[in-house]
Amino acid sequence: MLDIIRKRRSVRHYLPQSIEQEKVDEILKSAMFAPSARHTQAWEFVVVRDKQTILKLASMKAHSQFAEGADVIIVICSKHFDYWLQDVSIVAAHIYLEAINQGLGTCCVEVFESKTYDKTDAEEYIRNVLDIPNDIHVFCLMPIGYPDPAFPFEEHQDSEFKQEKIHEEKW
Secondary structure, eight states, X not given: OHHHHHHOOBOOOBOSOOOOHHHHHHHHHHHHTSOOGGGOOOEEEEEEOXXXXXXXXXXXXXXXXXXXXXXXXEEEEEEOOTTHHHHHHHHHHHXXXXXXXXXXXXXXXXXXXXXXXXXXXXXXXXXHHHTOOTTEEEEEEEEEEOBOTTSOOOOOOGGGOXXXXXXXXXX
């Protein structure tokens, strides 16, 4: 598992290559296998492959433009409950790691408590594009694709481990 974690990077450049449905299914399984407070599993997912819809999602704000190159975008949503935000955060981490495990790349695009280019609510923007009900939170977009080797990245190294960040028993 640590080998997969070392490879985890925010990938923003993708090859124009279709992702096999089996790989998308494995990513979604990993998301649904995430722990959930009180086993609520309030998460919901919108899987977007339509290129015109992907372009609309990517045009939401400056930090979402790279998503136009993705073959698939998984939109992580949730019904409201006390710990929904924690649960979907873990789900996003599972998606990151399983994407790497499948030879793919992704990068989280924040939606919750974010603004669009015109300073409107990003959740509302995504709800409108994807017909998501108003009582469902939209947490983030996870654009997924085959990483473009023209934009290489290094794996995480042991030198990034900072012992001074660890406090034993007390601060």
